[in-house]
Amino acid sequence: MGEPENITTVMAADASELPKPEDLVARSIVPVKSAFLRPHSLRSSSSSLNPPSTGDAERNERKDSDVFNKEKKSKRQIKRDRQKDQKSAKNICSMVAKTGDVTACKYGANCRLSHDLDGFLKQKEEDLPGNCPFLEIGECCPYGIACRYSGTHREAAVSATSTVLNIKLSETNSLNKDVQRHLWKNTFKFPMADAQLKLLGLKKGNYSKGNDEIKDIENGTDRSHIPTKCDDDDTISTIVDDAPSKICVNNGSLEDASDVNDIRPQKKAKIPIDEECDITKTDNGTAPMEIEKHSRGETDSLNQKGNSTIVDVFPTIHTREKKLIDFRNKLYLAPLTTVGNLPFRRLCKVLGADITCGEMAMCTNLLQGQASEWALLRRHSSEDIFGVQLCGAYPDTVARTVELINSECSVDFIDINMGCPIDIVVNKGAGSSLLTKPMRIKNIIQAASGTVDKPLTIKVRTGFFEGRNRVDSLIADISNWGASAVTIHGRSRQQRYSKVADWDYIHQCASKTSGSLQVLGNGDIFSHLDWNKHKSDCPKLSTCMIARGALVKPWIFTEIKEERLWDISSGERFDILKKFVHFGLEHWGSDSKGVETTRYFLLEWLSYTYRYVPIALLDVIPQRLNWRPPGYYGRDDLETLMASDSAADWIRISEMLLGKVPGDFGFAPKHKSNAYDKTENG
Structure with missing residues (x-):
């Protein structure tokens, strides 16, 4: 597994055939010193850019058979196995x-x-x-x-x-069982959100007055709670009392189906809204506070008939009245799907992160009381500045979720994701799909910011289609709508992660903002040099959000604070993995189930960390985030093992920390990035 004795001689003999470092950089390949390169690693096709497995023959056979070809089971079989397993000793x-x-x-x-x-x-x-x-x-x-x-x-x-x-005293934001029952029974009340929605004229699905918006076909029913199913012909079937009716085609956005009269309403509205909700104010312009005593469904004498009557409304909270978060020059760990869990955020805090944010949570799932979605909101006591990120398609859904989190969770700010490029999110009208609907963006921000006193931030991409940026046309209004900060990812939805982030456009947007709106940049931060350059190029930029760079090397926060490139050893990297495992066992548990959950998330993280190439091995410093590592040998066996892109070798690393895997264990990376030709292995 280590470097063979004759590797230097072999590479010296073939040095004339190796491409120059500048040629490798032009091809987005990490320019590793020839003494560490595997033979023929740079003379093969682009499909062989990744290093071969360093495991033994038995492990490689297992990789091909078990790791990636794990038998898929039907939901019925999974349920049967779970019931059988539940009764076992x-x-x-x-x-x-x-x-x-x-x-x-x-x-x-x-x-x-x-x-x-x-x-x-x-x-x-x-x-x-x-x-x-x-x-x-x-x-x-x-x-x-x-x-x-x-x-x-x-x-x-x-x-x-x-x-x-x-x-769990050090962890907060658990889902209260009483709240969960009220959410299941649709009896949780949202007085602040409903009042704000009526104030903005957004009740009954009247989400916007713009031509690019759509109307709710249910005449008042919150469609975001109606289950949908994508068919093979790219249509979406809306299910109402088991009666499907196809109303969405091709682009993933629902057509105006207000003329459809044969769709029956739901037997029970997901979130009741009283038609008589009135906005009344006293002489001094403030709203009286005679409302229901508790948002969890408690009633009083004003609600004797079982109605969900909201007697009064709260005044809209202006941005200037909120306690704002100062993002300037703070190291902000981005919300990261799957890998951005609580143990990983704890690790980043130890390594120097100032601000952390939970993984993106879907509003509809939170409103339905799904425990797995609420787990994304968990906060550790070490996270002194912590936010949650929400994703929703409609103002009413987002506003009610924001009010729910404000009353049940301890957070410092709430971020709304308007840039997620994932198809399943975009096809539901959320994420980066909102970039094509500026009026709905306005309504979501106004409805959410007027509901709670927590700072509201949004995260966007440059636009939906490549070459058609549009955030610059909205940036001047975002602050007036109620957002206190906006994070701009320097790519369009169409680009995903496949091209270099457009920081010139981020700087252009930042220059158009007023003093009250903080602008954060995001994309390709992989060293303190990147951080300093973007900050110096645009003084109006508050800070830079760090995402994939933290996945590949979480010690980037230490590098930025200490203004250095850390030539970290394999032993120091292994100690970081140990610390993550320790945090994981505290969070997920030290029994067999907790150990295997910790192993799974460790493996997901290792599917990123192999992309890091130690400083001492580079011909060109620093490494860029979009450079792909060739096959190379490390300075010791452990460093060589960490450089492998084989899932079998990631499993071997996990066994060094968590013991042998179960006999039927299988793993394949969940995340796939277009920035790399291949992330699966085998």
Whole structure:
């Protein structure tokens, strides 16, 4: 796996055939010094730019058979397997595992999980090397004998009379069960959002007065909650009481179907809105505060008939009245899908990040009380400036979600994603699709900013189509609509990540803003040199958001703060991976399920980190984000292993941290970037 003895001789003999560093840069290939290059790695076709696997023959065979060709199961089979697994001895009841007492579970024989302690201990995998992560932080392990580090516990099990400490005290923004039930039953009330929507004239689906907007076909029903299904002919079937009616074609936007009269309304509106909601103000111009006592559905004497009547409304909150976030010169970790989880954000905070933001959460899923979507809002106590990012297609959906988060979560700001390029998001009218609908952008910002006192920020791309930028025409109005900051990703939706970010256009937009709106740039930040250049080129730019650069090398925050290029060793990089695993076990758990969840997210992250090439190996410094690494040898075996683009080798790294993978384990990277020819391996 290490560098062969004759590699220098081989490369010296063939040096005349190697391309020059400037030629490699022109082809977006990392110019690695010839002494470290694998033979023929630069003379092959572009499809062979990635290094071969460094694992042994058995591991490579496994990569081809198991890692990427894992058998897909139907939903019915998955459900059957889950039910079968639930009854097995390995799926032990958590209370029994915590206490070691089969009588500790309050459900007794009616519990759906196993109470077979002996059976669990017989099939339990060996303990992992190291100490229990909870004991290291001075907490009582909540997993008891189910912990994969149970041999290091001070006691074999927690006594039945002891109180299990809340190891999640450092994490906030959990989904309250009462709130979830009200969301499931559609009884959660949104007085602030409904008042603001009526004030703006956006009730009953009248989302815009512009010609580029669409009307709600349900005459008042919030269509964003109606499930949709994409058919093979690129149409969308809207399902109302099991009666599908195709009303959307080709471009993913619903056509004006106000003339469709045969569609029955839903039996129960998702979020009731009272028609008599009136905006009344006192003589001094403020709105009275006689509203329902609690947004979770509690009623008072003014609501005796069971109506969802909202008696009064709150005055619109102006941007100047909000507590603003000063983004200037702060290191901002972008919201990152899948990899931007809480443990990774904790790691970036340790390495120097100032501001963090949760992964993009869909408004409709949050309003439906989906626990998996609410998990994206979790916040750690170390995140002193923390925001959440939402994605929605309509003003009412976004405004109600914003009010829900404001009342149930601890956040410093709320970001609305208007630049997501993913097809499934765009086809629902959200994300970068909004860039083609400026009036809806206005309505969403006004509705959301007038609902809460938290600062509202938005994230956009330069435009929808390449060569047709349009953010510069909106930038002057965004502040008047209620946003306090805007992040501009220097690519169009059509470009995805395939071309270099257009920072000249970002600077052009920043120069058109007033003093109240902060402009943040985003795209291709991969060193402190990139950061300093963009900041010096445009004094009006508040800061630069760091996204993929943090995925490839999270120590970029340290580099920017210390104004240096860190020639980090393989051992230091491995220590960073260890810290992530430690944070992951604290967050997802130290039992078998938590260990495998931590492994999955570690592997997703490793599908980015292999793209980093150590400074000492480069002919041209610094490395650029869009350069693709050729096959090369590291300075030691571990560095060579970290340079591999093989998922089998990523699994090997995970086994060094989390033990052997289960026999049926399989992994393929979830994320695919157009900036690289190939991200799958094998």
